[in-house]
Amino acid sequence: MTDQPLILGIETSCDETGVGIVRGHTLLADAVASSVEEHARFGGVVPEVASRAHLDAMVPTIERACETAGIRPYDVDAIAVTSGPGLAGALLVGVAAAKALAIGLGKPIYGVNHLAAHVAVDQLEHGALPEPCLAMLVSGGHSSLLRVEDVTVGVEPMGATIDDAAGEAFDKVARLLGLPFPGGPYIDRAAREGHVTIDFPRGLTGRRDLERHRFDFSFSGLKTAVARWVEARERAGEPVPVDDVAASFQEAVCDVLTRKAVDAAVSEGVEDILVGGGVAANSRLRTLCEERAAARGIRVRVPRPGLCTDNGAMVAALGAEMLARGRRPSALDLPADSSLPVTSVLA
Ligand code: KG4
Ligand code: ZN
Numbered sequence: 001m002t003d004q005p006l007i008l009g010i011e012t013s014c015d016e017t018g019v020g021i022v023r024g025h026t027l028l029a030d031a032v033a034s035s036v037e038e039h040a041r042f043g044g045v046v047p048e049v050a051s052r053a054h055l056d057a058m059v060p061t062i063e064r065a066c067e068t069a070g071i072r073p074y075d076v077d078a079i080a081v082t083s084g085p086g087l088a089g090a091l092l093v094g095v096a097a098a099k100a101l102a103i104g105l106g107k108p109i110y111g112v113n114h115l116a117a118h119v120a121v122d123q124l125e126h127g128a129l130p131e132p133c134l135a136m137l138v139s140g141g142h143s144s145l146l147r148v149e150d151v152t153v154g155v156e157p158m159g160a161t162i163d164d165a166a167g168e169a170f171d172k173v174a175r176l177l178g179l180p181f182p183g184g185p186y187i188d189r190a191a192r193e194g195h196v197t198i199d200f201p202r203g204l205t206g207r208r209d210l211e212r213h214r215f216d217f218s219f220s221g222l223k224t225a226v227a228r229w230v231e232a233r234e235r236a237g238e239p240v241p242v243d244d245v246a247a248s249f250q251e252a253v254c255d256v257l258t259r260k261a262v263d264a265a266v267s268e269g270v271e272d273i274l275v276g277g278g279v280a281a282n283s284r285l286r287t288l289c290e291e292r293a294a295a296r297g298i299r300v301r302v303p304r305p306g307l308c309t310d311n312g313a314m315v316a317a318l319g320a321e322m323l324a325r326g327r328r329p330s331a332l333d334l335p336a337d338s339s340l341p342v343t344s345v346l347a
Helices: 036-040 047-069 088-106 113-118 165-175 186-193 207-213 220-235 242-268 283-295 313-325
Strands: 006-011 017-023 026-034 078-084 107-114 133-139 142-149 152-161 272-276 300-301
Touching: 006 047, 006 088, 006 220, 006 283, 006 313, 017 142, 017 165, 017 313, 026 047, 026 133, 026 313, 036 047, 036 133, 036 186, 047 088, 047 283, 078 088, 078 113, 078 313, 107 113, 107 313, 113 133, 113 142, 113 152, 113 313, 133 207, 142 242, 152 220, 152 242, 186 242, 220 242, 242 272, 272 283, 283 300
Parallel strands: 006 078, 078 107, 133 272, 272 300
Antiparallel strands: 006 017, 017 026, 133 142, 142 152
């Protein structure tokens, strides 16, 4: 096992300062410091607050990861870092830290794409990636369907949200139901106590929409529909059945996501769907995806919830794969690119 590359990965694209250490497909440490509580009262991530929190957390998180893994920084074979996409100021902190480590230790650096890292992380749990596969990435920042041929070379976008990301919709609906931020886990929990009693709209599933947006998503109309429904109840002086609204909203999101993911996998002729990103922690999404995929003879892989949300292990996992497959490292002047396209796996 020791002949496999030892990689330290740094993730700072949003509000999590993540430092992961992996050897090949083995996870040795996954240290995460989150500034989520500092953003809670704003109902969303404040970029400036996130950047400052990364600065404070960076060195202690690197130290904690090395201690957990039982390694010294000099032992690593390469440094990997999220180069984009994400919040510009937040990315800059991680990229600067990674460059400092790479120069100080004299090790190669891999600036990688955050979305490709969400895909690569699954190999830490389920072993070598099934390639080609269809990846469904659903988080607070992105909702995409991707065809993954070789995660170190190319990721081809098949569809994405045209407005809100799925996690954003969960967070906004939670807010209007009076649930805390980030709302996804609270909606998930409330939905388990409720029933699907309201038929909320399924965005971009009509016949004409499907012609142009077969694999795209739209969650903004759904969010508005929930708001109107809740307002109408309040105006009528009737109580809002939070659990039922949560269950009905969650069903609408999961229905569209899983329907389109399975459709995309079938149309591409791939036999595996990989689900990642924070919303992949959703219990209904997991169950429905497995049910619908199984009906079409397709396997589903979902990493455990801790690996689905943003972390450094996913970046280290992709870095390890880069090294194992002989990819050339990035230049030392690699950028922090807030809008790095998903097709650029390596910056
Ligand atoms: O991947 P992630 O940690 O950060 C981004 O890259 O955005 O995803 C965070 C998102 C939040 O919107 C949160 O509400 C959502 O993932 N989330 C969930 C669940 N757990 C987290 N959404 C639905 N159900 C969950 N159980
Ligand atoms: Zn993410």
